[in-house]
Amino acid sequence: MYEDYKEYLGPARPCLICGDDSEATKRSIWAKEEYFNAVKCKKCGMVTVDPGLTPEGLNFYYSNNIQRRFDDDKKMKDRELQYVQDKDFLQKFISSGKVLDIGCNGGFFLSKISNNFEKFGLEIDEDAVNYAHTNFPSFDIRREWIGEDSFPEEFFDLIIFRGVIEHIYDPKSALKRATELLKPNGKIFFCATPNLDSFCADLYREKWNLWHPIQHINIFSINTLHQLIGKGDYSVLASDYPYLDTPYENQTYDYKKIKEDILLKIENKWEVVEKSPPFWGNMLSVIFQKK
Numbered sequence: 001m002y003e004d005y006k007e008y009l010g011p012a013r014p015c016l017i018c019g020d021d022s023e024a025t026k027r028s029i030w031a032k033e034e035y036f037n038a039v040k041c042k043k044c045g046m047v048t049v050d051p052g053l054t055p056e057g058l059n060f061y062y063s064n065n066i067q068r069r070f071d072d073d074k075k076m077k078d079r080e081l082q083y084v085q086d087k088d089f090l091q092k093f094i095s096s097g098k099v100l101d102i103g104c105n106g107g108f109f110l111s112k113i114s115n116n117f118e119k120f121g122l123e124i125d126e127d128a129v130n131y132a133h134t135n136f137p138s139f140d141i142r143r144e145w146i147g148e149d150s151f152p153e154e155f156f157d158l159i160i161f162r163g164v165i166e167h168i169y170d171p172k173s174a175l176k177r178a179t180e181l182l183k184p185n186g187k188i189f190f191c192a193t194p195n196l197d198s199f200c201a202d203l204y205r206e207k208w209n210l211w212h213p214i215q216h217i218n219i220f221s222i223n224t225l226h227q228l229i230g231k232g233d234y235s236v237l238a239s240d241y242p243y244l245d246t247p248y249e250n251q252t253y254d255y256k257k258i259k260e261d262i263l264l265k266i267e268n269k270w271e272v273v274e275k276s277p278p279f280w281g282n283m284l285s286v287i288f289q290k291k
Helices: 003-008 055-062 065-071 073-090 108-112 126-135 171-181 199-207 222-229 251-266
Strands: 027-033 036-041 047-049 097-102 117-122 140-142 156-162 182-194 234-240 283-290
Touching: 003 055, 027 199, 065 073, 065 126, 073 108, 073 182, 073 283, 097 108, 097 171, 126 140, 156 171, 171 182, 171 222, 182 222, 199 251, 222 234, 222 283
Parallel strands: 097 117, 097 156, 117 140, 156 182
Antiparallel strands: 027 036, 036 047, 182 283, 234 283
């Protein structure tokens, strides 16, 4: 499954938050599959896939990302429904201004946001940028990446990382740049982000449905995101764990499977357990406000 990406494995990374691997921040294995390890810092709780893919490997993986989306019609339709729920949550707290969507793909989520916003996006997939230019010509979508962008400082009222921060090799630098781009009292919105603190993450680990060591090389909780973005620089404005009323909810099946899997674990039959279902807490949404 992962063989094509083995050559792109990078060197070990220190803890993204603590910044070193001293005895005080020594990390333990949180999950393991083939040659990928997810390690957890015992000081701050940050989990990273280490070794993970280098930026070159990530670029290789995402080079045809928009086509992969189009190839899965059901996922595209489910995302469309989830975009609306995420938009509705966000717009309770901000409804206009300049917005930047990091890793905006073809501009799909931006298209759901109110036209009271002036819309900007950054994306590295050339096909996705071309799609956005064709289908959403009023959006300013640039084939650039954060930190190598051409925007002035304190330009945006809102910056969005939707299903993105867990993919970034150096999220600390990305968030530092986001802080530079954000106006005072501006907001950063993380959503569709796998949640380390979820029940399923703890129970299933490498059998969690959001375990993907090529894509999800950082696994956050709201607390570790807050530590990384800077507790002195941001306050938590609002948070949510979308599951109920989402296109992924199937309570009858999901509860039944989790109950059965817990029994299998008690009976030492974990090897027969398959991937976890979608469930409450698996995904987090959080809005931070710049102080």
